[in-house]
Amino acid sequence: MAKILVTRPMPGTVAEAVRALGEPEFRASTLPLSPAELRAALTGYDIVLPTLGDAFSAAVFADVPAPRARLLANFGVGFNHIDVAAAKAAGVAVTNTPGAVTDATADIGMMLILMTCRRAGEGERLVRAGDWQGWHPTQMLGLHVTGRTVGILGMGNIGQAIARRCHFGFGMEVLYHTRSPKDLDFPARALGSPEALAAEADILVSAVPGGAATRHLIGAGVLAAMKPTAHLVNISRGEVVDEAALIAALEAGKIAGAGLDVYEFEPEVPEALRRRENVTLLPHLGTATLEVRTAMGMMAVENIRAHLDGRPLPNPVG
Structure with a gap:
């Protein structure tokens, strides 16, 4: 089964859906991934569900030229914290969650x-x-x-x-x-x-x-x-x-x-x-309702499910 890293706590419905997809690890911290955690995410997991602040930069991919991870299923419509070109060059697909927000x-x-x-x-x-x-x-x-x-x-x-x-x-x-x-x-x-x-x-x-x-x-x-x-x-x-x-x-x-x-x-x-x-x-409240955050998470889940099934990704970026 696919090993999945979820980088932040998620609404219960989303966490339950992720558990049905593989072997997830849910990070308890609400802070962005550290530089060491970013690199470990790419080497230790098949799929990563990151979000705002998890800075998968070109430098991170340069340090991990052959990552195990093949999908960054971003939680959020914005993905400027991910260097999509560097991810693509490393063979890592990137998706987001448009519409829900x-x-x-x-x-x-x-x-x-x-x-x-x-x-x-x-x-x-x-x-x-x-x-x-x-x-x-x-x-x-x-x-x-x-x-x-x-x-x-x-x-x-x-x-x-x-x-x-x-x-x-x-x-x-x-x-x-x-x-x-x-x-x-x-x-x-x-x-x-x-x-x-x-x-x-x-x-x-x-x-x-x-x-x-x-x-x-x-x-x-x-x-x-x-x-x-x-x-x-x-x-x-x-x-x-x-x-x-x-x-x-x-x-x-x-x-x-x-x-x-x-x-x-x-x-x-x-x-x-x-x-x-x-x-x-305001403290970045843009999408801060349970319904919206759940919908965002379920969109990320659908991107992961499509990746695992070998189907076209619903929301690819780059």
Whole structure:
């Protein structure tokens, strides 16, 4: 039977399904694999079910040129922590779990839009601290979201789901920039660059995939193009935003606020962001519901099952 490594604790239904596939080992730690564990995973198991932070880099594959493992069944739609080209060269297939994460991540995107624009985090901290002195006409005035202009950077499945919520739920004008043309089922206007998008948006939402092509896509140039009344929301990957440039823009008052669910050096969050009242910070909650995490796990299971059966993989990447 195939020896399978599951790198993080999984929902019970997923763990049960993995047990039916072979001889699994469930790692108890919630932390990413260490460098030694990464290499041991490739040499000691037939299949690995990794997730965010398990950095199967080119250097790892260089140290294990003939791995025992033949499949990395990634738990998650993003796979920028895996060097897919290096895996392929070593004869290791890579799969992911698209689709299952779309609505849950879009919901978090809307949550961050509302929280940062309406100062919800700041307001809750005020109440919890016992410092609220009661309602008055100029109390904590934020940005009215309904009818505003949202700019979606990256109009894939998640970007479209956020855009639909903004348009149909809040009557917002939708602008977007994406690498490939899109045939959309709602009104939206494409712009030619991230900077052009940033200049027109009241709320700029990053929904692009991670990886070298999008690293620091939102940097000093894009932030400088934003309106001083505009807010930035990131539910994509932390490295898409240059955090040093974001901090500088916030401290200089060049943008009004930010809502972040992901971070450049996750789980490290700069103190300069943590101390700012106009920044909403979430602990990577994008897909954090039992239903969604179970669905993600079952998609990974189906990828493993297809591999074991010698069938085409349902969700190959690369």
